[in-house]
Amino acid sequence: MADRSGLSTGLVVATFGRHVLVESPDGQRRICHPRGKKGQAVVGDRVQWRPSHDEGTVERIDARRNLFYRQDEIRTKSFAANLDQVLVLIAAEPEFSEHQLTRALIAAEAEKITPLIALNKSDLVEPFERAWRRLQPYQHMGYGVLPLSLRLSRDTDHEHLMQHLRGKTTLVLGPSGAGKSTLINLLVPQAQAQTGEISKALNSGKHTTTSTTWYWVDEAKTTSLIDSPGFQEFGLHHLEPTALASLMRDLRPHLGQCKFYNCTHRHEPGCAVISALAHAEAEHPITANRYRIYCDLFDELSEPQW
């Protein structure tokens, strides 16, 4: 419904280039174009839009609770907003990257939302045990790890997943081959149809294919998933390198205990983080892998941005 200024509210459910698909509270969807060069709306944005013919223009983007960036080799770009949760789906096979996992956890921590890790393919017993062991430090840090076998235990997995997802907007992130499509099709059986509809709407408008997409899981529209095909890594460039350690749950307990108040924890004498590295049995251990990832990210965030 339009207000007196002629503006209607809506939710951005897909994006394609600078154009967005906006869903009205009554469920109607239409393509909206940005007004001028103002900020780009992303999936999850609540917007004020104005109809023009059978399309519309986005006039305003409502204040965001949070904003997430994705990154590839070339650039960083905002792509999702107003999330409640990030679900990192990894699997026994292919072997997951701790670097990617850590980036996801840091991106979520920076926005004060709780990430959930799901480890798929528990039917592949040996690789699963290996992967589970690799995740032990993360469980120790307090992250929940949900074991799944989307192939063998669909019904129980469905129930367990829903216990975590119900009532929330969750971004699903997973490296290729972990089972992300399987998971989305399990939770949103009509996902392919929804995507088909979106492509149709876009093709008729001569737009390119959609990237990030919002799916309603339930008819009452209380639970939703966001899928972003090809999405592998969060962009972290909006973070200061000096903020990194406080966003890593294993490093955080050591902060404030280094000799230098502005310690970067990379080479300084009397560094509590470096000293924790040497003591695997400490109350808050730091693994060599996590420390290396910290150093890599510190360097990455210290590089100038173009």
Ligand SMILES: Nc1nc2c(ncn2[C@@H]2O[C@H](COP(=O)(O)OP(=O)(O)OP(=O)(O)O)[C@@H](O)[C@H]2O)c(=O)[nH]1
């Ligand atoms: N063994 C086993 N295989 C599974 C399980 N879940 C999914 N797979 C298989 O893993 C492969 C990848 O699953 P997809 O759902 O296509 O994975 P994806 O993450 O969407 O991968 P991309 O399409 O490459 O992005 C498929 O061959 C699935 O059948 C599981 O629980 N156990």
Ligand SMILES: [Zn+2]
């Ligand atoms: Zn230090």
